[in-house]
Amino acid sequence: MPSFTGIAHLTLSVRDRDASVRFYRDVLGFQEFQTRDCGEWRRTMCRHRSGVVLGLIEHKDHFNAVFDHRRVGVDHLAFTVSSSAELDAWEERLTELDIDHSPVVHAEQGRALTFADPDGFQLELYCEDSA
Template identity: 60%
Template sequence: MPVLTGIAHVTLSVRDRDDSVEFYRDVLGFREYETTDDARWLRTTCRHPSGLLLCLTQHRDHFNARFDPRHAGLDHLAFSVSSPEELEQWERRLDLLEVEHTPILRRDHGSLLVFEDPDGIQLELYCPARPAD
């Protein structure tokens, strides 16, 4: 079987591209990389220092409803963090920025923080559990 080497990019449909660019920049550290607006959409690709590309697309004919995970497609988007301590730093950052979030949820498979972007897309910051010795 051919090999996948990772995720090249993620594209999210958003209600307001500029609001979404601001959120992903201010909260998660993405930076604008390229903007391509045309008759179909307003699209900005953002790059994270980790290398992940995130495309934020506002379709010109969108129906302006919030995201609903019950529809076929994306349910949520999880970003990995390197350690439980890093996850705690993220919790403090979200508090500082007044971004509503869950407390750190500890599971057998790992720990996570859950919050939403301006369109109601569920985002997670996830730290996998360390293997037992």
């Protein structure tokens, strides 16, 4: 079987590209590196220092609906953090930024914290338990 080496990027459809770019930049530290606007859509590609690449695309004919994880498609996006202390620091940061979030909870083989982006897309910060 042919192989691949990883995920190149993930692109999210958003209602307001500019608001989403600000959120991912200001909250999670992504930096814009490419923007393209055409008649049908506006897209900005963002990169995090971890190497994760995220596209944010606003379609001209979007339906203005909020994300619903119960529909077929992506349920949530989880980012790995390096330690429990780092996860606790994220909880403090989200509280300081007045972003609604879950408390840190025990998840399968780790701890997790969940919150949502401006479109209601579920995001998770996850730390594996130390073995």
